[in-house]
Amino acid sequence: MPFTPDHFEPTDAALEARLSAIDIAGYGKTRNHLHGKVTRLSPYLTHGFVSIPELFERLPRLTLADKLAFEFGWREFFHHVWSREGERILKDMRPGLPGVRYAGDLPDDIREGRTGIAAIDRAVHQLYATGYLHNHARMWMASYVVHLRKVHWRAGADWMHAHLLDGDLASNHLSWQWVAATFSSKPYLFNAENVARYAPADWHGARSALDTSYEALEDIARSNRTLDAAPALVGITEPELLSSPPSTAPESIPSSERVRLVHPWMLDGHRFDGLRLGVIHAPFHRRFPWSGLRWRFVMDRMSATTDAVFVGNLNELNAMLSETPHVESTATLNPGYRELLPTLCTRLDDAPRRFDNPLRTCRSFSAFWAQCAGEQRERGWHR
Ligand SMILES: Cc1cc2nc3c(=O)[nH]c(=O)nc-3n(C[C@H](O)[C@H](O)[C@H](O)COP(=O)(O)OP(=O)(O)OC[C@H]3O[C@@H](n4cnc5c(N)ncnc54)[C@H](O)[C@@H]3O)c2cc1C
Numbered sequence: 001m002p003f004t005p006d007h008f009e010p011t012d013a014a015l016e017a018r019l020s021a022i023d024i025a026g027y028g029k030t031r032n033h034l035h036g037k038v039t040r041l042s043p044y045l046t047h048g049f050v051s052i053p054e055l056f057e058r059l060p061r062l063t064l065a066d067k068l069a070f071e072f073g074w075r076e077f078f079h080h081v082w083s084r085e086g087e088r089i090l091k092d093m094r095p096g097l098p099g100v101r102y103a104g105d106l107p108d109d110i111r112e113g114r115t116g117i118a119a120i121d122r123a124v125h126q127l128y129a130t131g132y133l134h135n136h137a138r139m140w141m142a143s144y145v146v147h148l149r150k151v152h153w154r155a156g157a158d159w160m161h162a163h164l165l166d167g168d169l170a171s172n173h174l175s176w177q178w179v180a181a182t183f184s185s186k187p188y189l190f191n192a193e194n195v196a197r198y199a200p201a202d203w204h205g206a207r208s209a210l211d212t213s214y215e216a217l218e219d220i221a222r223s224n225r226t227l228d229a230a231p232a233l234v235g236i237t238e239p240e241l242l243s244s245p246p247s248t249a250p251e252s253i254p255s256s257e258r259v260r261l262v263h264p265w266m267l268d269g270h271r272f273d274g275l276r277l278g279v280i281h282a283p284f285h286r287r288f289p290w291s292g293l294r295w296r297f298v299m300d301r302m303s304a305t306t307d308a309v310f311v312g313n314l315n316e317l318n319a320m321l322s323e324t325p326h327v328e329s330t331a332t333l334n335p336g337y338r339e340l341l342p343t344l345c346t347r348l349d350d351a352p353r354r355f356d357n358p359l360r361t362c363r364s365f366s367a368f369w370a371q372c373a374g375e376q377r378e379r380g381w382h383r
Contacts, residue, residue, distance in 0.1 A: 006130040008043050008165055010301035012269060015044045019058055028067035034134045034199045039068070042166035043132070045075065047298060048266035048330075051352035052076060064373060075171055076355045077368045082170035082333045084361040089173055090154070092182040093363075097222055102152035106159050110145060114235030117210055119195045119203045120144050121235070128239050131165035131293045136198050142179040143188050147221035153180040162241050163291045169334065189217045241289035244282060244311060245299045251308045253277060259321065261329035261344065262306050263337055264298045266351075269305040274326070278302040278309035279317070284336040314340040 008014065023037045030036030044050050052072045056062060062069055082089055109115050113124030123137040133141070138160070145156040157176035161167035177183035192211035196204045205211055209229045220227060258274025263281075290298075302309055310317060314336070321327050321344055328347040332338060342348055355372040362368035 006040060006132045008040070008130070008132065008297060010043075010047075010049075010267075010297045010304075012049070015041075015049050018044065019050075019055075022059065022068075024059065024062055024066050024068055031067060031071075032136060032198055034136060034203070036134075038134060040132065043297060046166040046168045046171075047264060047301065048268050049301070050268070052354040053352050056354055064376060070369070073355060073369055073372065074365060075168075076353055076357075077362070077365045078168075078170035078174045079333065079351075079353070080355075080357050080368060081174060081361055081363075083357055086333075087335060089170060089177075093174075093177055094182055096180055096182045097187060099224075100150070100222065101224055102146070102150050104152055104155055106145065106151055106155045107149065109231035109235065110149065110151075111159070111238045112235030114232040115144075116230045116232055117144065117208055118205050119199060119210070121232075122199075122203045125236060127160070127163050128236065128291075131163060131291065131297070133160075133164070138175065139179060139188060140190050140195065142176050143190055144227075146176070146180045147187050147189060147217070148227040150224065150226050153177055153182065158288070162289055163239070163294075165294050165297050167288075167290070167294065169288070187218070187221045189214055189221060191217060239291050239293070241291060242295055243286040243289040245280060245295050246292055248299070248309065248311050251310070253308045253310060253320065255324075257324065258326040259324055259328070261327065261341065262302065263329065263332055263334075263341070264302070265332045265334060265337075266330045267298070267301045267305060269301075275308070276306040278306040279314060280309065280311040281314045281336045281340065282312055284334055287335070314344065317344055 018039060018041055022039055026037040027039065031038050041050070041055075045052070050058075052075065055072065056069075059068075064070075085093075110120065110124065113121040113128075115121055119137070119140050123133055123141050126137070127133050141160065142153065142156060145151045146153050153176040154173075157173045160176075161169065161172045164172070174183055179188040181187045190210075191214060192205040192208060195210070196206070209227045219225075254275060256275035258272075260272045260274060260276050262276050262278045299309075326347070327345045328349070329341050329345050330349045331341060331351050333351070356375055358368065358371055362371065
């Protein structure tokens with residue numbers, strides 16, 4: 001089956017189409033395949049068009065025994081760790097493989113999708129064209145970069161985060177760490193046979209350097225050797241990364257007694273009786289720039305669901321809002337926004353969660369899930 005490139009519109013209609021296509025049973029059986037029945041909800045979840053509690057309401061047949069509920073749990077697990085550990089998630093959570101040295105920069109042949117390994121080159125092309133990658137493709141990419149090319153996970157994670165429409169510091173950086181064995185006990189590895197099982201033919205790597213045993217790959221991962229491959233001379237150009245929204249003219253901000261601050265991770269479009277003010281905190285975006293594709297996704301939605309948009313340092317809004325009786329928003333863990341929104345708001349709601357957020361950090365998903373599932377059972381919930 002040919003791989004159909006994904007297209008994500010930042011609209012309620014596009015979200016509704018994704019929701020009505022969800023097949024809970026089919027998801028459980030096929031989700032590991034690149035053309036399996038995955039939901040492609042991640043850009044909408046990351047940017048708060050819809051929340052996980054709302055998804056449970058929209059999917060009355062979904063139970064905790066379903067694979068899809070379990071995967072929603074992974075998202076909340078990563079956010080649990082982020083909420084407890086803060087920016088420590090951007091550094092090694094535990095020591096990685098002993099004695100292995102990693103480079104600090106992502107090589108050009110990877111950035112340009114011309115490594116000579118089909119699964120990696122296809123993934124880079126797809127990432128740049130659509131801003132989306134299937135979970136398996138993300139795992140292959142991270143494993144290749146870290147273990148077979150000896151590039152530090154942080155360089156790969158920053159790069160992938162910047163190009164994904166759903167780039168999420170917790171899900172992305174902690175997944176890279178999980179692959180790298182700095183947030184898990186062993187390295188995640190894959191070979192040509194694994195790709196052939198889950199991906200369409202143009203991703204396969206028979207007779208490539210990946211066509212080898214797990215033992216051979218494990219030896220490479222635990223040494224300072226890299227995989228022998230033959231990069232092509234010509235690849236694609238990496239799309240430019242932008243630290244501010246493309247072409248935003250400064251807007252005048254109307255005054256109002258009631259203001260709702262709408263940041264990029266809470267683009268829900270819910271009705272609000274007052275001024276809906278979009279906010280872009282420039283220092284965050286200088287640290288974590290985004291592709292034009294992602295900016296368009298976010299800014300089109302923000303413009304469509306707010307009365308005005310502020311782009312700058314959130315500190316600058318302090319004076320403007322100091323006399324406003326009601327300023328509300330929803331919390332986010334993204335650095336800068338996390339610290340400054342509480343200083344601006346008279347009411348700040350917690351980000352919606354379906355599962356509890358344990359007080360002490362759970363270091364593994366299984367510990368988190370056991371705790372959540374146990375609490376659900378005590379409350380008599382099966383969903
Ligand atoms: C290296 C790497 C980087 C990743 N980076 C991100 C990222 O930046 N943002 C992001 O949202 N997810 C990330 N993931 C997790 C996962 O790959 C994506 O959430 C998923 O592929 C999105 O596609 P989907 O909506 O079709 O997922 P589906 O399989 O349909 O799952 C439904 C939803 O469940 C959640 N989910 C599913 N699998 C996972 C998972 N393994 N971890 C966390 N949540 C999950 C997502 O919110 C997803 O939208 C990453 C995984 C890896 C291995």
